[in-house]
Amino acid sequence: MTSANSGSFVEAAAVAALGGVFGAAVGSPLGLAIPVGAIAAANGAISGWRQVYDWSCSNGLVAFTLDSTWAFPMTAAGLFSHGVALLSKKPGYDASLSRRQNRHVYRRGFMPRRGFAITVGNVISGAGDMSLPRRQRLVTDHEDVHVWQARWFGPFYPLLYGGWMLLGGAVGAVVWVVSRRSDRFTKVVESSAYYVNPFEWWAYSRANQWPPSGKVKGLGWRRPMVQPFRIE
Numbered sequence: 001m002t003s004a005n006s007g008s009f010v011e012a013a014a015v016a017a018l019g020g021v022f023g024a025a026v027g028s029p030l031g032l033a034i035p036v037g038a039i040a041a042a043n044g045a046i047s048g049w050r051q052v053y054d055w056s057c058s059n060g061l062v063a064f065t066l067d068s069t070w071a072f073p074m075t076a077a078g079l080f081s082h083g084v085a086l087l088s089k090k091p092g093y094d095a096s097l098s099r100r101q102n103r104h105v106y107r108r109g110f111m112p113r114r115g116f117a118i119t120v121g122n123v124i125s126g127a128g129d130m131s132l133p134r135r136q137r138l139v140t141d142h143e144d145v146h147v148w149q150a151r152w153f154g155p156f157y158p159l160l161y162g163g164w165m166l167l168g169g170a171v172g173a174v175v176w177v178v179s180r181r182s183d184r185f186t187k188v189v190e191s192s193a194y195y196v197n198p199f200e201w202w203a204y205s206r207a208n209q210w211p212p213s214g215k216v217k218g219l220g221w222r223r224p225m226v227q228p229f230r231i232e
Contacts, residue, residue, distance in 0.1 A: 012048035015064070019044030022068040039076045040068035046082060047104070047122070050093075054100040063102040063151065067122055070154040077158075078104075078121025085109035085125065094130050097139055103147050105130075105139055119146035141207035141229050149199055161199050169193035175219070183216050196220030 023040025024033040047053055047064070054060035067075045085091035085106050092107030102122070109125035112118060117126040117138055124143045128135045150157045172192025176185050194200060195215035201224075204210045208228030210221075 008049045008051060011051055012045050015044035015048030015053070016041045017044070019064070019068040022065065023072060026069040026072065036072050039072055039079065042079055043067055043075045043122075046079075050095070050104065051099050052104060052122075053102055056100070060100070060102055063122070066151040066154070071121070071151045071157075073155045074121035074150040074157060076121070078123040081106075081110040081120045081123040081125050091125075092127075094127065097127070097130065097136070101144075103144060117143050119143045119150070121150055122147050137207065142203045142209070145203040145206050146199065149202070157199075161197065164197045164199075165193045168196060172219075181216075187214075188216055188219065190214070191216040191219050198225070201225045 020037045020041030024037030027033045027036025030036075044064075047067075053064045082104070085093070085108075088109055091109040093109075094105040094107055097103075097105040104123045105127050106123070106125045107127050107130060110118060110120065110123075111126040113126075115126075115128075117124060117128065119125075124139055124147065127139050127143070130136055130139075153160060169189050169192060172189040173185070175181070175192065176183070176188040181188055191214070195204075195212055196219065201210065201221050204212050205224035205226050206229050208224075208231060210224040211217075
């Protein structure tokens with residue numbers, strides 16, 4: 001075993017053990033000490049082996065703590081993405097955008113919609129060709145925002161995100177019927193459900209891409225929610 005592999009093994013064991021303790025402590029009052037502890041330990045083992053968490057600054061400790069506790073439902077969902085990648089041919093794990101970055105990045109893996117990256121918990125899949133600067137920025141400036149949204153909002157994140165998509169899609173359908181817009185029905189519904197979703201508004205704003213090209217013009221928020229990470 002090389003020194004690098006030895007270091008990965010030690011970190012994997014340590015992070016898995018500590019994550020399991022954190023998860024069990026959070027799950028215990030809910031009667032879920034074992035499943036939550038197991039989820040946190042599994043995430044710790046994978047993340048520790050790949051040396052994902054940045055222990056040199058507070059972000060790494062915060063990310064690990066939230067992944068192991070408050071955000072455990074999304075961490076569990078992220079394990080599903082890891083599983084899909086494991087069963088995929090050449091999932092393309094990108095260590096350069098993952099190691100000490102508090103996230104896992106796959107160039108392919110779990111891709112329910114071709115051409116679109118998807119973030120589930122701390123796992124980003126479908127990132128694409130990382131030799132292209134625009135795809136790198138997709139990860140660092142957009143998808144990473146979703147990673148942290150899942151951490152901050154914890155168990156409420158899928159409810160809020162999914163709830164907006166359902167309600168927003170229904171509102172978009174009504175808007176299309178009532179206003180008799182010239183835009184396609186599916187485009188109006190998608191804009192209302194996805195692009196105008198506050199979580200996407202937030203991420204596209206950070207990536208300096210608001211409004212995104214796929215959104216119906218004049219529908220929804222006009223200005224960015226927040227300042228972008230970089231201005232080109």
